[in-house]
Amino acid sequence: MRRNAVLHDPADPADPADPADLAGRQVSPPASDGPREVTVRIVDTDVHPSPRSEGELLEYLPESSRGLPESVFDSIESPTYVAPNKAQRVDAYSPDGDLPCSDPAFTEKQLFGDAGVDYAILLPLTVRPMANPEHEAALCTATNAWLADTWLSRYNRHGRYRGALRVCTTDAELARQEIERWAGHPGFVQVMLIPYTLAPLGQRQFWPVYEAASKHGLPVAVHVNRAPGSRLLTPVGFSSYFIEHHALYPVSYMTHLASMIYEGVFERFPSMTAVFVEGGFGWVAPFTWRLDNFWNELKSEVPAVRRPPSEYIRERVRFTSQPIEEPARRGDLLKFFDWAHASRVLMFSTDYPHWDFDKPESVLNKLPRDQRDRILKQNAIDLYGLPPTRPADAAPTKVGA
Numbered sequence: 001m002r003r004n005a006v007l008h009d010p011a012d013p014a015d016p017a018d019p020a021d022l023a024g025r026q027v028s029p030p031a032s033d034g035p036r037e038v039t040v041r042i043v044d045t046d047v048h049p050s051p052r053s054e055g056e057l058l059e060y061l062p063e064s065s066r067g068l069p070e071s072v073f074d075s076i077e078s079p080t081y082v083a084p085n086k087a088q089r090v091d092a093y094s095p096d097g098d099l100p101c102s103d104p105a106f107t108e109k110q111l112f113g114d115a116g117v118d119y120a121i122l123l124p125l126t127v128r129p130m131a132n133p134e135h136e137a138a139l140c141t142a143t144n145a146w147l148a149d150t151w152l153s154r155y156n157r158h159g160r161y162r163g164a165l166r167v168c169t170t171d172a173e174l175a176r177q178e179i180e181r182w183a184g185h186p187g188f189v190q191v192m193l194i195p196y197t198l199a200p201l202g203q204r205q206f207w208p209v210y211e212a213a214s215k216h217g218l219p220v221a222v223h224v225n226r227a228p229g230s231r232l233l234t235p236v237g238f239s240s241y242f243i244e245h246h247a248l249y250p251v252s253y254m255t256h257l258a259s260m261i262y263e264g265v266f267e268r269f270p271s272m273t274a275v276f277v278e279g280g281f282g283w284v285a286p287f288t289w290r291l292d293n294f295w296n297e298l299k300s301e302v303p304a305v306r307r308p309p310s311e312y313i314r315e316r317v318r319f320t321s322q323p324i325e326e327p328a329r330r331g332d333l334l335k336f337f338d339w340a341h342a343s344r345v346l347m348f349s350t351d352y353p354h355w356d357f358d359k360p361e362s363v364l365n366k367l368p369r370d371q372r373d374r375i376l377k378q379n380a381i382d383l384y385g386l387p388p389t390r391p392a393d394a395a396p397t398k399v400g401a
Helices: 002-008 054-058 070-077 106-113 133-154 170-182 204-215 242-249 248-264 284-301 311-316 330-340 360-364 369-384
Strands: 037-039 044-049 119-122 161-166 188-194 222-224 274-277 317-320 389-391
Touching: 044 274, 044 284, 044 369, 054 133, 119 133, 119 369, 133 161, 133 170, 133 188, 161 170, 170 188, 188 204, 204 222, 242 248, 248 274, 248 284, 248 311, 284 311, 284 330, 311 317, 360 369
Parallel strands: 044 119, 119 161, 161 188, 188 222, 222 274, 274 317
Antiparallel strands: 037 389
């Protein structure tokens, strides 16, 4: 299959008619002293790079933590609920057996070649909540140093990767210090928190994170990352199965979104954008209605909230598409896209290299035709400051680089 076929919908007359046209990309004339530029068609806002081994990551630990036994960091391999095949696509292991999304050449083949992605936002899942926040912060520091040295530098000769800055969710001061440490690095375009906290994310103990992120123009992404222990409690106890836990991701996000709105986070930090990653999108419209309805009746309880919650969501909140909902009738999904203003708040994502990866071609046919460009690329370009074009493909990264 040609790469461009990923983006062609035969039922859509607006799609490119000529499948030889780089999936409808416009190729600008080559400059005399530089590469050709192609128009960006897809920005993937949820990709998970991995070290080749835990040992590779621990090499980047700060000096003050290198004397700790490696067992301190075992939590990165011991979630409470275990996903199929350790959450990986079976075909994402490299020919040499490397972990999915650890070999840059094989990742480029699957992500840029097979899936047709132009830019990828990298969110490493190397840090889970830990009992000791200093240990968690040390692992965050190691993760950021590793990502900067590899995927944002040596593996990024094409300039198509951007990264999320991992920070300690359990200690806002340590998180703030990590943001300040990396502020100004061109590869980091957002801060990443995990939702398994001991309080909703709108509460004031998290405000130093938002203050630092806002100061440096960084969105704050919230991404699920299964944790050991009681942080995975539902409101009524533990789920029995991974399938339950997986289906309930939106419940956690509803909690944090309501908290951020009603605690006045978007009034106090008006330039900050929150991004909820990998929680689906079908819940957003009815939940927004609910937030608005109660605010209309009870707004005197939250005087810091000066506008309807729906306005904050449209202006200051973004969501990623994976796992996209799949109702039997496509028209039902289109209604939710319209109700939730998907053209403003939704960004495409694959969740590569995970088992429930969303193929761009399957998502394309579910998107409203008049909103495809905004969802597939433009909302992410606007949020992360990405170029509208990229250099045409150069020589591939050497396997095993």
